[in-house]
Amino acid sequence: MAGGDGAGKGSPGRGHGTGGCVAAVELVGVEKHYGSVQAVRGVDLRIEPGEVVAFLGPNGAGKTTTMDLVLGLAAPTRGQVSVFGMPPREAVRRGLVSAVLQSGGLLKDLTVAETVAYTARLFPSGRAPEEVLERAGIAAIAGRLVGKCSGGEQQRLRFAMALLPDPKLLLLDEPTQGMDVEGRRSFWAAIRQDTAAGRTVVFATHYLEEADSYADRVVLVRRGRIVADGTAAEVKALAAGRTVRATLAEPDVATLRVLPGVDRVEVRGSTVLVHGTDSDAVARYLLTRTPAKDLEITALGLEEAFVALTGDDQEALGTGEGRRRR
Amino acid sequence: MSGSPQLPGASTASLDPQARSVPPLGGFSPGLVAIELRRLLRNRRTVIFTLVVPVLFFLLFGLNSAYATNRVGDGNESAFIMISMALYGAVLATASGGAMVSVERLQGWSRQLRITPLQPVAYIAIKMATSLALGLLAVVAVFAVGVLTHKPAMPLGTWLASGMALWLGSLLFAAFGLFVGYLLPSENVMQIIGFSLMLFSFGGGLFIPLSQFSHPLRVLATFTPLYGLNQLVHYPLVQGGFHWSWVANLVVWLVLFVAGAAWRFRKDTARV
Numbered sequence: 188m189a190g191g192d193g194a195g196k197g198s199p200g201r202g203h204g205t206g207g208c209v210a211a212v213e214l215v216g217v218e219k220h221y222g223s224v225q226a227v228r229g230v231d232l233r234i235e236p237g238e239v240v241a242f243l244g245p246n247g248a249g250k251t252t253t254m255d256l257v258l259g260l261a262a263p264t265r266g267q268v269s270v271f272g273m274p275p276r277e278a279v280r281r282g283l284v285s286a287v288l289q290s291g292g293l294l295k296d297l298t299v300a301e302t303v304a305y306t307a308r309l310f311p312s313g314r315a316p317e318e319v320l321e322r323a324g325i326a327a328i329a330g331r332l333v334g335k336c337s338g339g340e341q342q343r344l345r346f347a348m349a350l351l352p353d354p355k356l357l358l359l360d361e362p363t364q365g366m367d368v369e370g371r372r373s374f375w376a377a378i379r380q381d382t383a384a385g386r387t388v389v390f391a392t393h394y395l396e397e398a399d400s401y402a403d404r405v406v407l408v409r410r411g412r413i414v415a416d417g418t419a420a421e422v423k424a425l426a427a428g429r430t431v432r433a434t435l436a437e438p439d440v441a442t443l444r445v446l447p448g449v450d451r452v453e454v455r456g457s458t459v460l461v462h463g464t465d466s467d468a469v470a471r472y473l474l475t476r477t478p479a480k481d482l483e484i485t486a487l488g489l490e491e492a493f494v495a496l497t498g499d500d501q502e503a504l505g506t507g508e509g510r511r512r513r
Numbered sequence: 514m515s516g517s518p519q520l521p522g523a524s525t526a527s528l529d530p531q532a533r534s535v536p537p538l539g540g541f542s543p544g545l546v547a548i549e550l551r552r553l554l555r556n557r558r559t560v561i562f563t564l565v566v567p568v569l570f571f572l573l574f575g576l577n578s579a580y581a582t583n584r585v586g587d588g589n590e591s592a593f594i595m596i597s598m599a600l601y602g603a604v605l606a607t608a609s610g611g612a613m614v615s616v617e618r619l620q621g622w623s624r625q626l627r628i629t630p631l632q633p634v635a636y637i638a639i640k641m642a643t644s645l646a647l648g649l650l651a652v653v654a655v656f657a658v659g660v661l662t663h664k665p666a667m668p669l670g671t672w673l674a675s676g677m678a679l680w681l682g683s684l685l686f687a688a689f690g691l692f693v694g695y696l697l698p699s700e701n702v703m704q705i706i707g708f709s710l711m712l713f714s715f716g717g718g719l720f721i722p723l724s725q726f727s728h729p730l731r732v733l734a735t736f737t738p739l740y741g742l743n744q745l746v747h748y749p750l751v752q753g754g755f756h757w758s759w760v761a762n763l764v765v766w767l768v769l770f771v772a773g774a775a776w777r778f779r780k781d782t783a784r785v
Binding site: 258259260279280281282283284285286288290291292293294295296297301304305306308309310311312348352 | 533534535536537540542544545548551552555556617620621622624625627628629630631
């Protein structure tokens, strides 16, 4: 499931490698370093047009940096980024991609209507300002100064601005940060209404339930790497299983794969890692039918897995580390 | 995969690059300048310092009956002081316009603009045009009050020539504002600019005639950024005794400010 060979498994609808169709987003071997800080450490990702993808991970996982790379706000240290087959800046220039960035990005001394009018002038073939104000639910406060708007209203304004170019790809960086439950619900209702038209949406969040409710596909990122990629259900299943680890020189991978409940088999040197829902069956097989030794079973419950992910707790991450596929 | 129709044909068709137009002039448009100007005028401090204070200075110093009607070149002392104060207002206006970039970077607006088709050079052009518009207002305010007081006297052509010279010349300080605005990303950049311009104004002889300075100070003053411009904008009125050193002063500072602004600007856009 993790950004590699098995990425497409179990989700045929995503159409990996459907030749000829240009990807909405394509990242190939992307790394981004800021001085000695490695914000993104090798990401391969392909997002098809029409997908709604959640970037789920704790703060500092590299979500914002990845979004900056897709928007051309930062250039990758290594690797390639393309948006609809173009360099990100070109896609931005053509209004194919827009974003709701995290906090800031607004002038306090402009009114809501002026802010939208300003941006609208930059997109000659975009939507009308009145239309996006209506869509974002802020038509009633159009005359208000941005500095006097609440956090939720400002977020709606950012959303309105992002709708102006009628983008094919919309990036949302922690879009509901600081909103109350009602604000959150109506914000997503607006997004949903909008994506029904087939827009590609990529949003960053550290709320599991947000990813679960609104995304077709969840990409889990941690410490600048993709650690899992699949439907919300698949990612949940991934987090729900157990991993059996053993020292075994020449494991019979084919046999391991067809054991009950096994979804992933990985060989690292003389170590084999088998992940699945029935760890007992795997352990029994390894101990009775092979010369495996040093057997270890690790489990991480769904909640624990996401606490580990979203809490950025070093120890918990250490536990998670063993489960990660490369 | 809910709500994601797999219609690759449709999605590629709508991706025809020709179907999406890029704004002309890199995004520069008079409408944007109008919004920017409205925004500047909404800032009470900017209005007071660029439009009100120069007028007050003129009313304070330019109408004194002890010297206001003394003859200067083609006109009188009152006209001379009016030009000085209009220059003060104009350079404050253009520097304020340039320095807007500081707050815009601080508030993340520059970053927001980078996810639009607005080209960095067009952004600077908008700032320059906004500065010029506010500078024109500053000049007109001082000149209009001058007319209303009936004190400043000079031929009509001189009003126009010096008005034009100080309006366009003040663009030098739009570059200065940009430079400082890029250099200091802080909320109080305007205080720094206000203070520097006050110093420059004394150095340029806008407030006190340089003849009243001690000799070493007078020599030093001729190297300050407002000296050349101040001499040049008064030339239509004073006439006689043109010095190329004024032009040299203006050109050197223009090169310095533009180079400084360009350097910081490049650094800023390189982050992108």
